[in-house]
Amino acid sequence: MAKLAKLQFSAPAWLASFMVVALMLFSSISQASVKIESWMTEQGAKVMYVHSPQLPMLDIEVTFDAGSIRDGDDFGLASFTASLVGTATKTQSEDQIADGFNKIGAQFGGSASRDNASFSLRTLTRDGVMQAAFEQYLDALTQAQFKPEIIERERERLLLGIKQKSVKPQQILNDQLWANLYPNHPYAHPTIGTEATVAKLDQAKLEQFYQSHYLANNAVIAIVGNIDKKQAEKMAQQLSSSLPTGEKPAALAKPKALAKAQSISKEFPSSQTYYSLTQLGIERGNKDYVPLFVGNHLFGGSGFGSYLMEEVREKRGLVYSVYSYFAPMKQNGPFIIGLSTKNASAKEAEQVVQQTLKDFLNDFSEERLQAIKDNLIGGWPLRMDSNSKILGYISMIGFYGMPLDYLEWFPEQIKKVTKQDILDAWNRQIQPDKMLTIMVGQPE
Incomplete structure (x- = not known):
């Protein structure tokens, strides 16, 4: 975050x-x-x-x-x-x-x-x-x-x-x-x-x-x-x-997932409607993170290589940008899909996003998955091509208690992850009928 x-x-x-x-x-x-x-x-x-x-x-x-x-x-x-x-x-x-x-x-x-x-x-x-x-x-x-x-x-x-x-x-x-x-x-x-x-x-x-x-x-x-x-x-x-010692903060309570779908609309004087579809995701260290991470790059996290971009922008021209991501935290961070579009096309964009998610949970291209995996593995060294990037990773590893070999382990897991692993993890973690929808603008 x-x-x-x-x-x-x-x-x-x-x-x-x-x-x-x-x-x-x-x-x-x-x-x-x-x-x-x-x-x-x-x-x-x-x-x-x-x-x-x-x-x-x-x-x-x-x-x-x-x-x-x-x-x-x-x-x-x-x-x-x-x-x-x-x-x-x-x-x-x-x-x-x-x-x-x-x-x-x-x-x-x-x-x-x-x-x-x-x-x-x-x-x-x-x-x-x-x-x-x-x-x-x-x-x-x-x-x-x-x-x-x-x-x-x-x-x-x-x-x-x-x-x-x-x-x-x-x-x-x-x-x-x-x-x-x-x-x-x-x-x-x-x-x-x-x-x-x-x-x-x-x-x-x-x-x-x-x-x-x-x-x-x-x-x-x-x-x-x-x-x-x-x-x-x-x-x-x-x-x-040079720092004092004392009592560490208590463990953080686990948040509760939504029991049913919710929808919120906020009126705002704008030519654009800002839209989000979200639910609780996972915490740091969750066993499903790798298949969720790889799957998200295919679904909405890789720009023009993603299904969301293809369906919402390329085929229908409803948005300039659409994205999705998982934000794992101490406890379950959010899974977020987001976009902005003209007020007149907000409802259509919402329907396309929801349908694209349902389709992805059912099936996706193995060939496109392999292309995403190749891209992630090939680009992995660039994630550690500066001291500041390495510093960010090891701070995260230390704070969240991840294993010391995490930076070597992670790309190996990307290589191993299969289509079925991704479908299983996404269907365990994502519940499209219990998500929070938010619109801010003047959707027609």
């Missing part, structure tokens, strides 16, 4: 130019296998490490179980907290922190999603740069302060963003999707909160959330770059020992 509350200090132009050249070099190197090493720090943080010596770069990401699922009734608390980390510390002001990163060409970013909050560092590994960047990162992340004047400034910015959602039909649809697909569940509310809840977030609540969730034993530390394991161990231990 897209992450919110993004905080980013950018590198200067010279580093950007270097990165373009460096990534071109890195992309030319075969990434047939990625060796992931993992261990626990003394304080209980899980470390994921990949030695990547091709470039003089270091990427670090620390991920906490501190997403909006931990908001309680204070919707937006996790996102607001994440957006303020890096704006002040015990010894540095906001300007000093930003200048500290910019002077050495390092990048710091922070964001929060429904499941977690994560904070990244990217720096060169050359002498005099890496250590300074790491120390700045360590201070910004582990010694965060929440200044009242910054809180109020950022609150105004956040409230403005929430208000702007009311004039964006895509955002209206998205909020309706989560609220109605996950009633009475922590996934239901918007990650950034609502006007009413954000207005009530104060310094005490932000500090309490930071102190109770940004814990060493509630963290995954991912490290990728041109440093050896001894250096990685030292950095991980410094990060871990």
Whole structure:
């Protein structure tokens, strides 16, 4: 899922130019296998490490179980907290922190999603740069302060963003999707909160959330770059020992699937109708993920190679784009089909989508399946052709408890998956007669 509350200090132009050249070099190197090493720090943080010596770069990401699922009734608390980390510390002001990163060409970013909050560092590994960047990162992340004047400034910015959602039909649809697909569940509310809840977030609540969730034993530390394991161990231990330890959050409740089909229509003054057909999907680690993933590329996830694009756009010209995807999360994330079309063709597009799904659950071309599998397997190395991509994968593997050989195991499973495996998995997981339909616009 897209992450919110993004905080980013950018590198200067010279580093950007270097990165373009460096990534071109890195992309030319075969990434047939990625060796992931993992261990626990003394304080209980899980470390994921990949030695990547091709470039003089270091990427670090620390991920906490501190997403909006931990908001309680204070919707937006996790996102607001994440957006303020890096704006002040015990010894540095906001300007000093930003200048500290910019002077050495390092990048710091922070964001929060429904499941977690994560904070990244990217720096060169050359002498005099890496250590300074790491120390700045360590201070910004582990010694965060929440200044009242910054809180109020950022609150105004956040409230403005929430208000702007009311004039964006895509955002209206998205909020309706989560609220109605996950009633009475922590996934239901918007990650950034609502006007009413954000207005009530104060310094005490932000500090309490930071102190109770940004814990060493509630963290995954991912490290990728041109440093050896001894250096990685030292950095991980410094990060871990600079964070407190405490009680980890309770396990997340499992959401309940819809008992019957539901339909929601929201009037919006637009020439387009925004449409979604959705239901609960699967959680991370579900045994059906590979056949669902491969099948989705054939059904709606591969652009012009998909059945949805063929039926809705190519044959009938009803849309510019139509898509589908599974979003596995800590618990069952959504399966979503989405499109936008002229108001006059909204009902027809809906009928075509529903029929295409029913047809796919019954049968599909074996030849087209093989073409999708060949494409996925052939393109697999490109999913790991940069340190940042590898960092994203190993952060995910560590946070969701996936096996260390996941990046080698997954393409092998794609090779093995059969048409019958896909039909079985899709018919186990997808129930077309119990889905949520949402339209935002003026469908005729």
